[in-house]
Amino acid sequence: MANADLETPEFIERLRAGDRAAFALVVKHYHPRLLGAARTLLQPADAEEAVQDGWIAAHRALPKFEGRSALLTWLTRIVINQARMQLRKRGREIQFDPTEEDATDALAHRFNANGHWQQPPRAWTLSGPDALLTRDELQRCLETHIHAMPDNQRLALQLRDIQGLDFDAICNILDVSASNVRVLLHRARARLFEMVDRFQETGEC
Amino acid sequence: MLKCQHVEQRADALVDGEKLPLGERLALRTHLMICRHCRRYLRQLYALVSKLRGADQALPEDEAEKIVTRTLEDRGR
Numbered sequence: 001m002a003n004a005d006l007e008t009p010e011f012i013e014r015l016r017a018g019d020r021a022a023f024a025l026v027v028k029h030y031h032p033r034l035l036g037a038a039r040t041l042l043q044p045a046d047a048e049e050a051v052q053d054g055w056i057a058a059h060r061a062l063p064k065f066e067g068r069s070a071l072l073t074w075l076t077r078i079v080i081n082q083a084r085m086q087l088r089k090r091g092r093e094i095q096f097d098p099t100e101e102d103a104t105d106a107l108a109h110r111f112n113a114n115g116h117w118q119q120p121p122r123a124w125t126l127s128g129p130d131a132l133l134t135r136d137e138l139q140r141c142l143e144t145h146i147h148a149m150p151d152n153q154r155l156a157l158q159l160r161d162i163q164g165l166d167f168d169a170i171c172n173i174l175d176v177s178a179s180n181v182r183v184l185l186h187r188a189r190a191r192l193f194e195m196v197d198r199f200q201e202t203g204e205c
Numbered sequence: 206m207l208k209c210q211h212v213e214q215r216a217d218a219l220v221d222g223e224k225l226p227l228g229e230r231l232a233l234r235t236h237l238m239i240c241r242h243c244r245r246y247l248r249q250l251y252a253l254v255s256k257l258r259g260a261d262q263a264l265p266e267d268e269a270e271k272i273v274t275r276t277l278e279d280r281g282r
Contacts, residue, residue, distance in 0.1 A: 003261060020273065020277070023273060023276075024269055024270060024273045027264065027269045027272050027273055027276075028263050028264045028266065028269035029261075029263050029264075031264050031268075031269065031272060032261075032262040032263065032264060033261070033262075036259065052272065052275060052276070055272060055275075055276045056276050056279045059276050059277070105213075105214070107213060108210075111208075111209060111210040111213075114208065115208030115209060115210035115211065116208060116209045116210075117209045117242045117243075120242035120245070120246075121242065121245050121246045121249060123245065124249050124252070126248075126249070126252055133252060133253065133256045142256075142257075157257070160221075161254050161257040161258065162257050162258065162259045163259065164258055167221075182217065182218075185217060186214065186217050189217060189250065189253070189254065190213075192253060192257075193246075193249070193250060193253060196249075196253060197249075
């Protein structure tokens with residue numbers, strides 16, 4: 001079953017009516033994505049718990065789901081809220097206002113005062129057997145850098161670039177403006193670009 | 206004439222396929238025609254973002270079933 005089939009009005013109606021087999025299909029196809037979202041904020045075991053709590057909350061609320069957003073968007077919002085609740089209990093709060101974080105554009109230092117490149121991007125090896133982006137060490141290095149990002153940047157990157165959600169869905173999930181999501185996403189991508197560029201030059205993470 | 210740093214900041218909109226105002230689209234296109242550094246930046250940013258995209262995965266049936274059972278048990282409490 002394709003994910004698109006889980007979003008049809010007929011399928012949603014089955015879910016709302018308490019059809020167990022329909023619910024099992026949603027779990028089967030959406031659980032890995034929800035876990036991926038939760039793991040951007042929590043340790044693996046806590047993320048599992050947040051998603052399980054999310055399923056319980058979603059199952060309870062399903063009869064009232066009106067389909068104003070996609071099912072996946074609605075579920076992701078529930079899981080992210082569970083994850084944020086867990087964080088809050090430990091005194092951590094995620095800020096989505098980019099002015100509140102001290103990070104700047106990781107590429108800013110590569111421009112001169114006139115706004116032109118003083119350290120232009122290096123040419124990446126994008127094809128052939130040694131293609132940079134297909135190398136395992138680079139993959140591991142990307143994962144390390146994604147893990148080290150501020151929570152809000154990592155979450156924006158996860159929802160947009162890793163999961164491919166559109167901006168409307170992300171704004172709905174996080175309750176933030178599209179412009180804030182764009183700033184966070186830009187900072188996250190700039191960090192990774194800078195990292196890959198350095199890797200191309202030095203071969204080191 | 207746009208500055209390279211402006212292009213670097215707006216390259217995301219191009220990668221995301223955002224609909225830009227005509228004036229901005231033309232300004233970006235003109236800059237990219239004459240600036241090889243920004244062309245390279247945009248091409249490599251596209252490649253990086255495409256690389257990040259994860260494949261859609263599904264849970265094995267038995268694992269999904271365990272989660273469904275746990276969910277329904279909790280509701281039964």
